[in-house]
Amino acid sequence: MSITKLDVVAAVVGLYVLQRYLSQKGSTPLPPGPRGLPLIGNVADMPSKREWVTFAEWGRKWGGICSVRLMGRSMVIVNSSEIMDELDKQGAIYSDRPRLEMGGELVGYKDTLVLLPYGARFRSFRKYFSNFLGPIPMENHVLTVEHESHRFLKRVLTKPNDLMTHLRKLAGGIILKLTYGIEVQEGDDPFVDLIENANHNFSAATVPGAFLVDFFPALRQLPEWLPGMGFMKTARIWAQATADMIEVPFAFTQKNMDAGTAPPSFVLNILEEDPSLSGKGLRDLKFAASSMYGGGADTTVSAEYAFFLAMVLNSDVQKKAQAEIDSVIGNDRLPGLADRPHLPYVNAVLTEVLRWNSVAPTGVPHTAIEDGIINGYLIPKGSIIIANLWNMLHDPDTYPDPFDFNPDRHIATAGREAQRDPRHVCFGYGRRICPGMHLAEASLFCAIVMSLAVFDITKTVENGIEITPVHANTSGIISYPEPYKCTIKPRSERVVSLIAQEHNF
Numbered sequence: 001m002s003i004t005k006l007d008v009v010a011a012v013v014g015l016y017v018l019q020r021y022l023s024q025k026g027s028t029p030l031p032p033g034p035r036g037l038p039l040i041g042n043v044a045d046m047p048s049k050r051e052w053v054t055f056a057e058w059g060r061k062w063g064g065i066c067s068v069r070l071m072g073r074s075m076v077i078v079n080s081s082e083i084m085d086e087l088d089k090q091g092a093i094y095s096d097r098p099r100l101e102m103g104g105e106l107v108g109y110k111d112t113l114v115l116l117p118y119g120a121r122f123r124s125f126r127k128y129f130s131n132f133l134g135p136i137p138m139e140n141h142v143l144t145v146e147h148e149s150h151r152f153l154k155r156v157l158t159k160p161n162d163l164m165t166h167l168r169k170l171a172g173g174i175i176l177k178l179t180y181g182i183e184v185q186e187g188d189d190p191f192v193d194l195i196e197n198a199n200h201n202f203s204a205a206t207v208p209g210a211f212l213v214d215f216f217p218a219l220r221q222l223p224e225w226l227p228g229m230g231f232m233k234t235a236r237i238w239a240q241a242t243a244d245m246i247e248v249p250f251a252f253t254q255k256n257m258d259a260g261t262a263p264p265s266f267v268l269n270i271l272e273e274d275p276s277l278s279g280k281g282l283r284d285l286k287f288a289a290s291s292m293y294g295g296g297a298d299t300t301v302s303a304e305y306a307f308f309l310a311m312v313l314n315s316d317v318q319k320k321a322q323a324e325i326d327s328v329i330g331n332d333r334l335p336g337l338a339d340r341p342h343l344p345y346v347n348a349v350l351t352e353v354l355r356w357n358s359v360a361p362t363g364v365p366h367t368a369i370e371d372g373i374i375n376g377y378l379i380p381k382g383s384i385i386i387a388n389l390w391n392m393l394h395d396p397d398t399y400p401d402p403f404d405f406n407p408d409r410h411i412a413t414a415g416r417e418a419q420r421d422p423r424h425v426c427f428g429y430g431r432r433i434c435p436g437m438h439l440a441e442a443s444l445f446c447a448i449v450m451s452l453a454v455f456d457i458t459k460t461v462e463n464g465i466e467i468t469p470v471h472a473n474t475s476g477i478i479s480y481p482e483p484y485k486c487t488i489k490p491r492s493e494r495v496v497s498l499i500a501q502e503h504n505f
């Protein structure tokens, strides 16, 4: 075989391009950040709780994008919403998820949407979600959201001290009804218990640093009788709970379908559209369905719990919102989702709840599928990317006095623009943006407007002393306001009968 001149030219050009690429890559720095130690990198610098506060400090020191190294892997921390917009634009590169050895592989959450690797399967899950929870299909779910919110009012009226239990039942009730056509029971509900148990395991399995196998996946191959291998037994028990969470409610819908009694739901719609679904397709549908509860329950509960706290701490805001509801709705009926366009101040309360209390302060980690460049910095393939949503939502340049609860900041008035809509931040970014955001807003709005219409939410008085709660947050991917005391009372006799009445939802 003879080498032609053309081959030589092609080889030289190829080498030149390769050299340019390598030198460019070599000269592109990693985002700045604290210096780490050899081998382990910045492991010792990592905060063990409320990591968003430390990340925000790093942001002030190193800028809107900084990075650390953990056991040889880059972790990029984004503190600015402008840089998050860049990641958003290059969504195809930055929309993968990290592999989680304990929670994902061993406990079995790796096939739920939140951990699914970017690719064809991921896209088919997302399509299921957008066909069911996009803005237009959401119209079909209004009655369910209103019906469950009304049941919530009844429970609060009966047992006003069990707010958190009622919020969990509310979020679980909406999601189970929409996903499987299951109507939750009063008191303990077997489906809620089953799913919450599995999701609780998942949260425990993903506490950073809780399981060594997350750092050393090869541990999985060692015999179980060795010391320190107890995690394998825990994983098996938790994996069974995951399997039950996936199979049991799904089987319930299938049984009702066979009997011809299944109400419309996410699962029913898809099985009716594609009755031949079997094998992998059926398995994917089960996992997609179970992803609804995992993504939608804790998040919505956290936001609603924060709303009640905001009302305890800001009675002036509460009175203003109630005055708006009274003047627009009157007191002959309960408000609903159709009233949303006519209640600008209540909408501003909702927006401010999402800003003031970060439900997912550091979002959900993404990973880079390939090398990329953001803001002049190299983001190496496989880097973990953390968006510090909490910092973006409390940036004093965007939101002056960011720790104040001030819905007025979201209403444009003569001579003043509304401040940047926090909803562009709090639901994440890129191809991973929260697929349940329209349901989240509808649920939150309904809980807010109905509660304000009928209840006064105030500080608890104990031994003659008023207790003023503090707004502090729990650590974790999903963060809650720390437990607090409040007093919830019906606003009048009239609303008590309004709550007791049957309504058309």
Ligand code: HEM
Residues within 6 Å of the ligand: 113, 114, 115, 116, 175, 291, 292, 293, 294, 295, 296, 297, 299, 300, 303, 359, 360, 363, 364, 365, 366, 426, 427, 428, 429, 430, 431, 432, 433, 434, 435, 436, 437, 439, 440
């Ligand atoms: C206030 C309520 C909610 C908030 C603040 C919220 C926020 C978020 C955030 C920040 C993410 C990560 C996005 C990213 O990776 O960049 C996410 C993902 C997700 N959310 Fe929500 N969410 C809420 C409610 C819901 C609801 C009601 C559902 C469904 C019923 C839901 C389902 C999901 C799912 C399945 C994912 C994973 C998406 C993926 O990995 O592709 N969320 N959410």
